[in-house]
Amino acid sequence: MTVFLIIIVIALLGITFWQMSKILKLSKSQSSEDPTIASDKDNKIQGYLMLAFLIVFNIFMLYNFWSYSKFYLPEAASAHGEDYDRLMFISIGLIMVVQVLTQFLLHYFSFKYKGEKGKKAFFYADNDKLEFIWTIIPVIVLAGLIIYGLFTWSEIMNVEEDEDTVVIELYAYQFGWKARYAGEDNTLGKANVRFIEGINTVGIDESDSYAMDDKITSELHLPVDKKVLFKLRSQDVLHSAYFPFFRAQMNVVPGMITQFGFTPTITSEEMRNSEYMVDKVTEINQIRKENSKELVANGEMALDPYEFEYYLLCNKICGISHYNMQMKIVVESEEDYKEWLAGQESFGETMAKQEENNKQ
Amino acid sequence: MSALANATVAQDHHGHDDHGHHHKETFITKYIFSQDHKMIAKQYLITGLIMGALGILMSVLFRIQIAWPEQSFAIFELLLGEKYAPDGVMNADAYLALVTIHGTIMVFFVLTAGLSGTFSNFLIPLQIGARDMASGFLNMVSYWIFFISSVIMISSLFVESGPASAGWTIYPPLSALPEAIPGSGMGMTLWLISMAFFIAQSLLGSLNYIVTVINLRTKGMSMTRLPLTIWALFVTAIIGVVSFPVLLSAALMLIMDRSFGTSFFLSDIYIKGEVLAHQGGSPVLFEHLFWFLGHPEVYIVILPAMGLVSEIMASNSRKPIFGYRAMVASILAIAFLSTIVWGHHMFVSGMNPFLGSVFTFTTLLIAIPSAVKAFNWITTLWKGNLQMNTGMLFSIGFVSTFITGGLTGIILGDSTLDINVHDTYFVIAHFHLVMGISALYGLFAGVYHWFPKMFGRMMNKNLGYVHFWVTAIGAYGVFFPMHFIGLAGLPRRYYTNTAFPYFDDLADTNVLITVFAIITAVVQLVFIYNFISSIFYGKRATQNPWRSNTLEWTTPVEHVHGNWPGEIPSVYRWSYDYSKMNIDETDYVIPGQDFVPQNVPLQKNEEELNH
């Protein structure tokens, strides 16, 4: 297998290195040079290597930004997501400035001041002014970031429920998600895992008058440009509802209801047709085609071509299939959303059908 | 060697044997149940290195699975067996178990016990001028408890239902319920028992270190003359004593929830067709308790490394550490702040958002002392006369990875930004660089630097150079690209990413990362080889090979019980008088020698500084 070959080659490489330096050592011990303490020659070589490393490291960082920046998620599909991305880019920008500067100084000094016999180091123990400056600069910069961040944070987290808010319960279990919509009365019925029985899989309290019109679905549909508030409930262990495209995440905690709200702003259709996504999906399908060739050659099924949909992931380790606990999300116009919801069976209907079946 | 003669000038050699007990040592009392802090340090080091080798091997295994998901590898079949790697394909159980035990081993066994345990034991008595720890016996006990703890953790790998697999953070209910994941059965029980032992050894050790530093400093060794290593190790011990008991209580409560039907952390759970009786507990409470230790723990890991690096950098730059007082102040500030930032791990845990704001504030505060330290290290290099010994290279590497990893902390510490990168590979990249790799570099720097003192022989520098450069490139190769994978929204602790075609274009990068990981892991063999062969065949060390100022270099090369054969030297100055000039600026204070050891009294031709 090619993969195995790669590994072997690498292992051999390591061993070669090892042998090389052993030879180096043997040859060294013939001369009078001390094989254990850095000599002027070592200082020089290592100093130059520091300089080389600085250059290679910078090129590597550039390469990373150049070819991996495209991994960054597409334009945020939620109202607050724009603020989020702006804050993120500002922070990354600031960080990279500091990174490049400090790494330069560190490695350049290591090169510039490499030791030589007879050279005198500068006895320099303190400088209050300098230290004050580099205490105060981070204070100011961080204060700016904190204030900006906290404003955004409180805006995101303080979701006020009003008439217009769409309240949806997200129900997590090993290993999947369900959504519960409130139905006509706009109010979710009471629920607790203690009520789980038979087809009442999410534990709805059948005695609650608000419960019967609730609708349980295995896809999450959201109306575009309307505020959505998620009430999160877990059946068993911790999960985390992670909506990367909407810059949203909240843990799902058994024994308590957590919440997160956002306003979706880009429909699935629009996202699918965005330049970013068209390019990305083309590339992914290219990769999948390549991989399929190998699979087919081995007598296995080819991979399906990929079409973009928003999805929800679980982002808190929850067991064996944690890696595959997903739900499709559809963002659509309000009409489409209403139409879809009207077509879903209500909890009352499901129960009635069940009763019917039992009678027969 | 006039330099050496000068260095020991102030040390009298006449007071023979005021330290009289020369009892016979048997093999067992000398090498196994030794009460000598130097031997105990070596025991900690070697146990830590063995655990480290296992931990790194595990990471290589699960990295192979990530790069080539669900493909067959002979090495899996060999190491994991038919049950966990049927036909050589690693299964999800095995993946989660490996990740969990890898994390546990690296954080606790390698970088807490292996790093701070080794160097606290070794350096505290030697650098403060004490004959041994306050209690040699307790010190021995704490090593053996650590040993038992390691054995239990390793043995948990072999139980029928598999080792703990709920992540090293062991959040309940997953860790409490064997129904939820098989690793939460016997494996988790052993994990908890092992950690209880671990905490016990850590507390015993820490108390010993604290008492020793407070009581046993030699004459003249005021707190403001302590080397930064000792400051760091001392404060680390204090943080340990404050925070480890909280983890112990969390572990005990978890044990009760698991075995005795209490409900501290459990409520409203339906699993495997049944509703559990537990009612009223909260997993969020566990998260608070866990991170009340967990966050200080990362400083328990990094502070000793910072201390070692400060010392090694000053000595090899032939310059005083820049801003000694600011360095001490920042250690204290970090220690204090580290106990009030734990909530930054819980921004999206369901905790009150207002608390999130508070923790963002305290977290970004802690960036300030950290920044001051980084700037001070860089200034220490400025206009130095840098001796590029391997210890020095790893110290420079430490500052580099600490900055790279620390900077992304500004993103993760910001509650808003954490929302979308929490628990993704961005976090993995961040904490490996700032804590894992940095502390590992600190450990290597310390081993290369103090090896002559530990074993009386020197390590080979050329092997050291190969080790450093390949590791330095490999570590960035592994963890720098990981940031971008995290920014793509890829969660951690995923057995495979193939369930989401959206992540297909990350596959190549994951292969690249794994290749770097394998190279990095393989090159550690060079270190192991250098370490072992130097113990037996290394060049014999001179008394003070790096021409350093601290007291350990005034002890004889051959270890003696009680450290100094004669009287303990007195201390007259701080430990950073490197390249100090005499009053007329014509020569060094001691002519022809660019360092003045701590035990040399103030000379007539020098200016007194405030240390």
Ligand code: HEM
């Ligand atoms: C060759 C070196 C290493 C490699 C390639 C490596 C790789 C990884 C990766 C990829 C993960 C994430 C796995 C996942 O979430 O699915 C991980 C987890 C972890 N690693 Fe490492 N690591 C290395 C060394 C270290 C070191 C030195 C430390 C010390 C702090 C460390 C501590 C951890 C911890 C605490 C976790 C989290 C475990 C969990 O999620 O429960 N690792 N490692």
Ligand SMILES: [Cu+2]
């Ligand atoms: Cu999960």
Ligand SMILES: [Cu+2]
């Ligand atoms: Cu933390």
